Amino acid sequence: MPTQSPRPESNQEQLDEQAWLAAYDPRAFAPVAVTVDVVALTLRQDELHVLLVERAAPPYRGCWALPGGFVRAGQEDLDQAAARELAEETGVDTAALRRVHLEQLGSYGSPQRDPRMHVISVAYLAFAPDLPAPRPGTDAAAAAWVPVSSLDLAVGPHRGGPGGHTHHPVRPGGLAFDHAAILAAALDRARAKIEYTPLATAFLGGEFTISDLRAVYEEIWGEKLHPGNFHRKVLSVPGFVEGTGRTTAHGGSRGGPRARLYHRGDARLLHPALLRPDREEEIR
Amino acid sequence: MPTQSPRPESNQEQLDEQAWLAAYDPRAFAPVAVTVDVVALTLRQDELHVLLVERAAPPYRGCWALPGGFVRAGQEDLDQAAARELAEETGVDTAALRRVHLEQLGSYGSPQRDPRMHVISVAYLAFAPDLPAPRPGTDAAAAAWVPVSSLDLAVGPHRGGPGGHTHHPVRPGGLAFDHAAILAAALDRARAKIEYTPLATAFLGGEFTISDLRAVYEEIWGEKLHPGNFHRKVLSVPGFVEGTGRTTAHGGSRGGPRARLYHRGDARLLHPALLRPDREEEIR
DNA sequence: TCAATAGTGTCTCTAAGACAGTATGTG
DNA sequence: CACATACTGTCTTAGAGACACTATTGA
Secondary structure, three states: OOOOOHHHHHHOOOOOHHHHHHHOOOHOOOOOOEEHHHHHHHEEEEEEEEEEEOOOOOOOOOOOOOEEEEEOOOOOOOOHHHHHHHHHHHOOHHHHHHHEEEEEEEEEEEOOOOOOEEEEEEEEEEEOOOOOOOOOOOOOOEEEEEEEOOOOOOOOOOOOOOEOOOOOOOOOEEEEEOHHHHHHHHHHHHHHHHHHHHHHHHHOOOEEOOHHHHHHHHHOOOOOOOOOHHHHHHHHHHOOOOEEEEEOOOOOOOOOOEEEEEEOOOOOOOOOOOOOOOHHHOOO | OOOOOOOOEEEEEEOOOOOHHHHHHHHHOEEEEEEEEEEEEEEEEEEEEEEEEEEEEOOOOOOOOOOOEEEOOOOOOOOHHHHHHHHHOOOOOOOHHOOOOEEEEEEEEEOOOOOOOOOOEEEEEEOOOOOOOOOOOOOEEEEEEEEEOOOOOHHHHHOOEEEEEOOOOOOOOEEEEOHHHHHHHHHHHHHHHHHHHHHHHHHOOOOOOOOHHHHHHHHHOOOOOOOOHHHHHHHHHHOOOEEEEEEEEOOOOEEOOOOOEEOOOOEEEEOOOOOOOOOOHHOO
16 A cells, blocks of 8 residues: 555645646545444343344355444545444334434544454444344345343454444454444443433333333443432432323232323433442543 | 455455465555644644644645655554654654644545545544654645644634545635544544543643643633532542642742642543533534 | 332532732842 | 731531432242
């Protein structure tokens, strides 16, 4: 591959902008491909799942990987590409996609992360309410919601974080490419994001109980929360949830009174925040 | 997955991975270029400055822009590309670069953000102590630390945030491309990041006083803080700063006792955090 | 009837912020 | 001296968490 990008400096003074644009040949640059990969998270039966596809083509054929694909050059921006990929892999239509929160996570660009060529991937993070089973897209052998707890997230030589690291052959039970590192970063982001934003509600339907919301936090943070304190805290944050006046039709499966129903409020940030209990070990 | 990219699916069954790799032609993809752009922030005379270059070549010739350049395909990852661009534009050597905090900010990929072709830019954010005046790199007419307050950050048709939006011709006093939006996102990130991390110390030299540190917060947040409460709060956060036993040689320019000197501690997160005062307006 | 759950009350402790006060410098 | 600044003490209040308690439902 060329070592340098073409440098027009030698004759730049003689070219005005029009001429320069006309003379420009994008193919002269060393080729780079750009993909978007989506970490779509959802809760199914109170368990955190991630949307994965089984690769039908090499490299990593037969491996599970994050859904994603190449950005259509000149036709779409990154957000659009991510939404398109998510729709294609889940079979979810555009209307249902509006109920999904989609945000950019970070970009991964190690030259060795894809054996074919230098592929730079822009990772996205999606929070979805329980969606129908996915139907595989055109270049996937299968697509499924996979419990996060069943995955091997030890990223090995891929040390997490955007940037890029050394390529490593896939390990049994692991994900293709550096997708384990991307998923790990997505989980970190999700755990942090529900502290300061009402995005935990994006995992729930339109109406939910405080207990439903607590189950989201408990599953994503991986620890039990105090039901009474959680209840009072959620209701004390202005704009987090809003009562509907309705209640559940029945009590819980193991008894208890009917719970009041809420829907998402209009706050975009939680103040005060719902901070995770004690994480002293993460400070250093 | 992509409709435009070459699709091996029709014969994928006959090709083993080796053959497929050999047959692969990256040039068949629609061309996309990837750049890194760096928002390097520093404090000079207690005022926040950003490193900008004056473009010597079209497009946006003569405009100020963020330092950046094309990723060298196959040769470097994104973090390395950002560090290289920063070094090239500032003339800072690798040793001094180690004192600079560099993190990925987000990627910007509107098809119209560069008139030449679809250019996807991975933006980085750098926090630097007061560095020497930059010397312009090879494709910049000039390079300078510019006070952030002197810039027009009304991003107009470029609505901030990663993703990508419509191209708009440059406005007088504005930055090239969508760099105003990138800078605005960088400032938001910086304001948030110094709440939870000790990164404000990255703007200071090895030794500093609590007042120096307070000046960093006041300048980045754009509001005065209570000196006494700030002092006590900083010292109460474990691992934020560490006393050196030394003091300044003289009192302040307008009097007062000599201040004790500190250096950065080993905490990576501040607990408790130094939250910004009252931001109720930002919640919705 | 028992057990589980929804929702509330209360107590303690931490930390934020307002304010005051003392010591130590500079001009 | 006058004044700015470094640093500390104290008071009030908000919020987190532990715990207890009542009411309501299902099995």
